[in-house]
Amino acid sequence: MLKVIKNRFEQGHRTTKYPEEKINLYKRFRGLPTVDPDCDPAVVQQCAEACPQEAIDSASCRIDLGKCVFCGLCETLSEGKFACFSQNIEMGTAARDDLLFSGSLPELAEHSKTHFKKLFGRSLQLRQISAGGCNACEADTNVLNTPFFDLSRFGIQFVASPRHADGIHVTGPVSKNMRQAVLTTWEAVPDPKVVIASGACAISGGPFYGSDDIVGDLNSLIPVDLYIPGCPPHPLTTLHALLSFFK
Amino acid sequence: MDKLLYIHNGERVHRSAIPHLSFHEFRSELLDFTEAGGQIVQFFAYDENNKENQGKGSLKLLAVLRNESNDKLCVTGCDAPDSFDSLTAVTEKFHMFERELGEQYGLKAESHPWWKMVRYQQNCTGKPDVFGNNYSENIPGNYPYFAVEGEGVHEVAVGPVHAGIIEPGHFRFQCFGERVFHLEIQLGYQHRGVEHLLQTVPMKRLPIIGETISGDTSIGHGLCMAQGIESLADLEVDEGSKVVRTLALELERIANHIGDLGALSLDVAFSPPAAYFGRIRGEYLNLSQILGGNRFGRGLIRPGGVTKVMGEEQRQLIQEKMTELTPEVEHVNDLIFSTPSVRGRFDHTGTVSRENAEKIGLVGYAGRACGLPYDARVKFPTECYGDLPGNSNNKTDGDVASRAEVRREEIMHSIHLVNTLLARSEEANSYTPQKTELAPDSFVVTVNEAWRGEASHCILTDAQGKILRYKVKDPSFHNWTGLALSLREQGISDFPLCNKSFNLSYCGFDL
Numbered sequence: 001m002l003k004v005i006k007n008r009f010e011q012g013h014r015t016t017k018y019p020e021e022k023i024n025l026y027k028r029f030r031g032l033p034t035v036d037p038d039c040d041p042a043v044v045q046q047c048a049e050a051c052p053q054e055a056i057d058s059a060s061c062r063i064d065l066g067k068c069v070f071c072g073l074c075e076t077l078s079e080g081k082f083a084c085f086s087q088n089i090e091m092g093t094a095a096r097d098d099l100l101f102s103g104s105l106p107e108l109a110e111h112s113k114t115h116f117k118k119l120f121g122r123s124l125q126l127r128q129i130s131a132g133g134c135n136a137c138e139a140d141t142n143v144l145n146t147p148f149f150d151l152s153r154f155g156i157q158f159v160a161s162p163r164h165a166d167g168i169h170v171t172g173p174v175s176k177n178m179r180q181a182v183l184t185t186w187e188a189v190p191d192p193k194v195v196i197a198s199g200a201c202a203i204s205g206g207p208f209y210g211s212d213d214i215v216g217d218l219n220s221l222i223p224v225d226l227y228i229p230g231c232p233p234h235p236l237t238t239l240h241a242l243l244s245f246f247k
Numbered sequence: 248m249d250k251l252l253y254i255h256n257g258e259r260v261h262r263s264a265i266p267h268l269s270f271h272e273f274r275s276e277l278l279d280f281t282e283a284g285g286q287i288v289q290f291f292a293y294d295e296n297n298k299e300n301q302g303k304g305s306l307k308l309l310a311v312l313r314n315e316s317n318d319k320l321c322v323t324g325c326d327a328p329d330s331f332d333s334l335t336a337v338t339e340k341f342h343m344f345e346r347e348l349g350e351q352y353g354l355k356a357e358s359h360p361w362w363k364m365v366r367y368q369q370n371c372t373g374k375p376d377v378f379g380n381n382y383s384e385n386i387p388g389n390y391p392y393f394a395v396e397g398e399g400v401h402e403v404a405v406g407p408v409h410a411g412i413i414e415p416g417h418f419r420f421q422c423f424g425e426r427v428f429h430l431e432i433q434l435g436y437q438h439r440g441v442e443h444l445l446q447t448v449p450m451k452r453l454p455i456i457g458e459t460i461s462g463d464t465s466i467g468h469g470l471c472m473a474q475g476i477e478s479l480a481d482l483e484v485d486e487g488s489k490v491v492r493t494l495a496l497e498l499e500r501i502a503n504h505i506g507d508l509g510a511l512s513l514d515v516a517f518s519p520p521a522a523y524f525g526r527i528r529g530e531y532l533n534l535s536q537i538l539g540g541n542r543f544g545r546g547l548i549r550p551g552g553v554t555k556v557m558g559e560e561q562r563q564l565i566q567e568k569m570t571e572l573t574p575e576v577e578h579v580n581d582l583i584f585s586t587p588s589v590r591g592r593f594d595h596t597g598t599v600s601r602e603n604a605e606k607i608g609l610v611g612y613a614g615r616a617c618g619l620p621y622d623a624r625v626k627f628p629t630e631c632y633g634d635l636p637g638n639s640n641n642k643t644d645g646d647v648a649s650r651a652e653v654r655r656e657e658i659m660h661s662i663h664l665v666n667t668l669l670a671r672s673e674e675a676n677s678y679t680p681q682k683t684e685l686a687p688d689s690f691v692v693t694v695n696e697a698w699r700g701e702a703s704h705c706i707l708t709d710a711q712g713k714i715l716r717y718k719v720k721d722p723s724f725h726n727w728t729g730l731a732l733s734l735r736e737q738g739i740s741d742f743p744l745c746n747k748s749f750n751l752s753y754c755g756f757d758l
Contacts, residue, residue, distance in 0.1 A: 007579060070541070071546040073680065134465075147525065175437060178436050179385075180387065207459045208439045208444065213368070231459075
């Protein structure tokens with residue numbers, strides 16, 4: 001018992017004050033990139049060809065954040081002239097097309113349909129479905145329940161049963177073998193319900209795009225309300241998206 | 248002996264140098280070797296002529312083995328017969344490998360005692376499915392579970408969507424009241440065609456897919472892949488990059504072990520350490536972020552080196568955080584392991600005997616907790632491991648307590664390794680992406696001790712230097728059977744505890 005108390009004092013209070021106070025991430029963290037549309041087209045072309053995710057459209061100088069895995073290769077190749085990854089974690093969008101990024105994203109809060117805020121603003125219960133990814137998205141969603149992020153202080157919870165949920169939070173490219181389970185879980189959630197596609201996999205297939213064994217785009221299966229890009233999304237990216245969209 | 252070719256970890260050999268036996272010789276060689284205590288690192292089929300000659304008898308088998316004292320790796324091969332006498336019928340070590348051969352290449356292991364599908368995957372040869380599945384239909388869930396009948400016997404089915412935020416899989420318990428006779432674990436829900444992708448996509452996509460074979464083992468698998476390509480493409484890695492890679496692998500190990508110890512204490516309803524370790528795990532992930540810009544180490548390791556150097560600034564930041572965290576980790580560990588109620592639940596729960604562990608080839612901490620001391624960092628060292636001290640553990644009862652103790656010791660050992668590496672002064676060269684050309688007609692196997700245990704990649708190239716076959720093995724491929732065994736004669740309520748003590752990868756298995 002004494003050890004419990006001693007450890008309690010040593011650990012202290014560690015919950016972040018986010019969103020009142022911003023959290024500074026180390027400069028190497030690759031968040032929302034800045035994109036220079038006036039960059040030398042040859043450099044953009046070089047980046048587009050090298051991009052393992054084929055996420056760069058050289059003609060329009062845009063990066064598809066739904067495909068991007070934030071590996072940082074385009075920053076290295078262009079020496080920061082075309083793309084430069086910032087420490088900004090605010091990346092969620094309400095529409096797939098908004099992720100075709102040329103330097104700015106629309107304000108998520110304004111895009112959230114008012115009825116989402118009215119319906120779920122005070123309490124939001126989500127059923128998480130892992131549908132064929134690498135488990136990094138799940139791991140970084142799970143940490144929202146640790147004392148540092150403490151998701152439940154916002155009235156948001158991940159629940160065990162779809163019957164208790166207001167919506168689903170899907171990670172992974174939806175493997176063919178999980179397709180039916182995703183649909184069944186979604187159907188089990190009572191109306192009105194929301195669908196969140198989290199991570200490059202659920203949005204576009206992520207690293208597994210082109211595989212015959214995946215669906216590769218959650219939106220082609222069920223209509224998605226909120227997109228959270230990243231590979232995996234930083235816990236703060238998820239937190240920011242949930243708070244801006246629903247609160 | 249010319250029936251086996253002895254090779255080094257990460258050594259490139261010409262494919263023609265691999266002994267080519269008759270199937271009869273191959274089979275008896277493998278059985279003799281495993282009988283003498285050897286284990287299987289990889290055992291798979293490939294199509295020698297790949298696309299042009301599909302299903303025309305060009306299928307080959309290849310096995311990579313390690314001997315009982317774990318100081319030698321060897322490889323041997325043969326033509327693949329359409330059907331053959333199961334090796335599993337003689338020794339359990341081949342169990343999963345043969346099922347996988349059947350599913351991926353339509354090869355039948357006759358009289359295999361547990362002939363069932365692995366991950367609901369259509370074979371690539373166009374032959375009829377050996378399990379009689381029709382892949383134009385929705386297959387998952389259509390599986391012949393082992394069943395027990397009798398008064399008072401009942402089944403508990405869990406999954407594929409579990410209660411928590413975890414990966415999908417289906418568990419079927421055969422129970423008598425609270426007592427579990429047998430647990431059957433059926434995976435495959437995460438199958439996303441990784442091996443097929445690795446063989447067919449352009450080279451530029453390989454590192455990204457490698458890192459996402461299993462997200463919590465991004466460094467472990469990323470390293471296996473990088474070393475394989477480096478060996479095939481003659482790329483040199485400088486000392487500084489090796490330090491960064493070793494450091495990243497150890498940080499990954501610490502973070503995962505800490506997370507699991509927290510989860511274990513939560514499962515015995517002792518929540519303070521769970522809260523503390525939940526947060527502390529994040530602190531170590533943030534150290535990976537300082538090193539490479541991503542909490543899971545994504546984008547850091549590439550064939551030829553590392554994308555981020557460790558300068559004085561990063562070295563100091565990591566050093567300071569390590570100094571701050573180490574006493575916290577020690578104290579929370581002490582809290583867990585000195586609490587009688589925790590000890591009472593850990594001790595003698597979910598025991599896997601040493602004998603069974605050897606039979607199914609358990610690897611990693613699960614194996615070490617049963618008294619199989621194999622650690623790839625010591626036996627087949629890569630990167631900086633050759634001149635770093637190994638770890639040993641004394642508690643080897645094979646139960647949850649042993650698996651937890653091994654992890655506690657490994658955390659402290661890894662912290663020591665990280666501090667040792669931080670004291671080194673080599674700086675990595677800056678990395679520039681380069682075009683790589685793989686040597687033709689070659690073979691390489693790489694083995695690393697990822698945090699769960701032995702991860703291994705095999706790459707075979709064709710006459711043009713294109714990848715002919717890319718075979719991945721995650722430690723979970725061996726260890727899932729261990730989890731099933733640990734539940735025998737246990738209360739069903741011990742399942743979460745057994746499960747967390749193994750904490751296996753679904754996606755690393757499903758591929």
